[in-house]
Amino acid sequence: MKVKIFMAVAMLGLLSGQTAAADEGKVLHDESCIACHASRFNGQAEQMYTRAERKKNSYASLKQMVAFCNNQVGTGWFDEEVGLVTDHLNRTYYKFPKP
């Protein structure tokens, strides 16, 4: 019984950890990136990532673009945060296989 409770608590910890990481990428992105994209597509920021002529064709090139925008915009994210935002965009829109 004790073991089961321990497992349940451990699993919960694991799950909430993952959710926090997933949300972090979205929070970072929504804070720093969404307004400018939205202004270009009549408020539909997600169209930046779903338009037919979008430029990215792999996880690596998507991450490069996130890193590039991070530099351009002066967001000051570290590589880990660039990774979280890339994962968020990839999970939500691009669905590239992650290397």
Ligand code: HEC
């Ligand atoms: C000042 C305006 C502006 C800001 C702020 C901005 N972007 Fe962009 N972003 C653009 C424009 C314009 C393009 C389209 C470039 C093109 O068509 O080559 C773009 C394109 C992109 C793309 C590629 C879309 C595709 O598949 O073609 C990604 C990914 C992206 N931005 C991520 C970000 C991230 C992450 C941030 C926040 C750090 C950010 N952008 C902040 C203007 C902005």
